[in-house]
Amino acid sequence: MTPPRPLSQIERLAATISESATKLHRISAEKGVPLPSFEENAVFSIPSEALDAQDAILDATAELHDLLLDPMILIREHGGHNNSACLQAIARFNIAAMVPSEGRVGFNDIARQTGLSEDMVSRFLRHAMTMRVFCEPEPGMMLDALQRWPNSSEPSETGFSMASNSSASIYEVLASDAERAARFSNAMKAFSTTSVFYITHLTDNYDWASLGKVEVVDVGGAQGHVALELAKRFENLDIPVQDIYEVVRHAENQLPGEFKNQTRFLAHDLFAPQTLSADVFIFRWVLHNWSDEHCLRILRAQIPSLKPNARIVIQDGCLPAPGTIAHWQEKYIRSDDLTMASVFNPRERTADAWRELLLAADHRFMMNSVTRPRGSALAIMEVIWKEFN
Numbered sequence: 001m002t003p004p005r006p007l008s009q010i011e012r013l014a015a016t017i018s019e020s021a022t023k024l025h026r027i028s029a030e031k032g033v034p035l036p037s038f039e040e041n042a043v044f045s046i047p048s049e050a051l052d053a054q055d056a057i058l059d060a061t062a063e064l065h066d067l068l069l070d071p072m073i074l075i076r077e078h079g080g081h082n083n084s085a086c087l088q089a090i091a092r093f094n095i096a097a098m099v100p101s102e103g104r105v106g107f108n109d110i111a112r113q114t115g116l117s118e119d120m121v122s123r124f125l126r127h128a129m130t131m132r133v134f135c136e137p138e139p140g141m142m143l144d145a146l147q148r149w150p151n152s153s154e155p156s157e158t159g160f161s162m163a164s165n166s167s168a169s170i171y172e173v174l175a176s177d178a179e180r181a182a183r184f185s186n187a188m189k190a191f192s193t194t195s196v197f198y199i200t201h202l203t204d205n206y207d208w209a210s211l212g213k214v215e216v217v218d219v220g221g222a223q224g225h226v227a228l229e230l231a232k233r234f235e236n237l238d239i240p241v242q243d244i245y246e247v248v249r250h251a252e253n254q255l256p257g258e259f260k261n262q263t264r265f266l267a268h269d270l271f272a273p274q275t276l277s278a279d280v281f282i283f284r285w286v287l288h289n290w291s292d293e294h295c296l297r298i299l300r301a302q303i304p305s306l307k308p309n310a311r312i313v314i315q316d317g318c319l320p321a322p323g324t325i326a327h328w329q330e331k332y333i334r335s336d337d338l339t340m341a342s343v344f345n346p347r348e349r350t351a352d353a354w355r356e357l358l359l360a361a362d363h364r365f366m367m368n369s370v371t372r373p374r375g376s377a378l379a380i381m382e383v384i385w386k387e388f389n
């Protein structure tokens, strides 16, 4: 008879949780004490005889949770700066006092009372909900920079600007400081080593091979980490990379020699009319940091170069409806949304908001598909430039 397989760490933790939960349930029932719940009027009480079980469950669930998270996401979760920003916002704008006990209040009502935009109220509160603070029974119900510039969508009116004590946006800071620009670019590269941002989500989930011999411009492609991965996998692609001068000026030197015939670097401003008349334009993680007003300018700047049926592949955040994806993923995405707000002043968009944005830029931008590859934090949207008669 083969000896039993030793339990893995995951299985041991799961067994501890199961045994201790059974014990906690039994003792609470014997004592007539209700079990913990997220209900508004829930009483939180653990009988003293069950405190060991409570400890065991909390330690084992925390260990299991940490064990199953990508290490890069885990570090960010423990940093948790958006959790405290969110609680501070609730305190500073006295939002808790606006939510009636056992009643409901709309985001619009809170917006009116606080002077914040409804959009910003919903973003704070939906993030708070991922921390079990407040709940949204029906969809649509529910710090310094925000008070100084309520409703601004300008990148020069952010928490970053206040912290830098300057009226320069993060873009202007990066454009004037090669060292910080290179550090920012490296940070983007580092993000791509987190599983939810792997470049393979883009290389594996779009049919690059079937495009044939084409030119694919990586707009805002930093120092070419995405272009390089595409070049390695798809010999049929020529992939010029455009980004600001400070970012691309030394990028060529870092490119492995064998890919120099497939990739080159061009200083190009996103807002300037596109100069390359390519078959495909990639916007990977380039639009989510700009407000709608600025995105409209960026999209329209591509039009002079677009051939009929040219494709625009947008790989970017796509907010899910509340409660429709795993809780930890929703929390991560909503936390990202607040980080973006504090540094760049845009908003993360739902699929519908992306569609509306494209349509507002020009009715010839046709959203052909939106997919979110399993395990990816970013959706892939294929947009086709349709020239109508």
Ligand SMILES: C[S@@+](CC[C@H](N)C(=O)[O-])C[C@H]1O[C@@H](n2cnc3c(N)ncnc32)[C@H](O)[C@@H]1O
Pocket (backbone or CB within 6 Å): 171, 185, 188, 189, 192, 219, 220, 221, 222, 223, 226, 242, 243, 244, 247, 268, 269, 270, 271, 283, 284, 285, 286, 289
């Ligand atoms: C969030 S990063 C994404 C980088 C890369 N596409 C990726 O997927 O990792 C945004 C990029 O847009 C570039 N960018 C910002 N403003 C720009 C502008 N006005 N013109 C060109 N590139 C710009 C930044 O330098 C940066 O490389």
